[in-house]
Amino acid sequence: MFGDIEIDDKGNFIRRFNFGKFYKREGLYSPVTQNERHLNVLREVRRDAKTGSFLGLAEKVFDENFSSNYKSIVVLANPKTVLNDKKAPKNIREHVIRADQLVAFIKNMDNSRNADWSDSSMLETMQYFLNCNRPNKSDYARKYEDIYLMSVIGKIKEERGDQTPVEPAKNPSTEKICPKCGKPLVLRTAKKGENAGNQFWGCSGFPKCWYRE
Secondary structure, eight states: OOSEEEEOTTOOEEEEEEETTEEEEEEEOOHHHHHHHHHHHHHHHHHHHHHTTOOTHHHHHHHHHHHHHOOOOEEEOOTTOOEEOTTSOHHHHTTEEEGGGHHHHHHHHHHTSOTTOOHHHHHHHHHHHHHHOOOOOOOHHHHHHHHHHHHHHHHHHHHHTOOOOOOOOSSOGGGOBOTTTOOBEEEEEOOSSTTTTOEEEEETTTTTOOOBO
């Protein structure tokens, strides 16, 4: 995070950054909430792998061990960030630390961890998540080549004094395929919202497929 961070009495994260003599304040999506959602996903994945078809007691034991061994923490990595959490609720304040506090936090967690959380268990967990990883096959070079070419053409026209606006390709949808459903992508223009007037690629299968880029 950049800028100074304030957490109010309701747990809202607010960022403040300066522009010379002026400053701006803006709200942030709570990283604590984001971490909790990530933990919930991990909990579901690990529960299915650990308990399988066993229900009831097995799931209860797993949930207790998970809560003891998986912790959520937000680390402010920028050493210049000023953190104002005086008004923050205790349950939020305990989950936000500065980078120079991370080592002490890990050591404290390691000393108080569940005795069943052995090195072999940690290795097994690490290997499990590595096996769950799936490579991202997105072709970003192709994804952004149109934007890059338009910017290059725009610069050339500007240097030549040509004021004709640069138009995107009229029918490039046959060259772009939706990675989710396989249907062609079409060039659309946002009609409302903060992106009104901007163009984007959307799946021709909408509304059944919501993919866009």
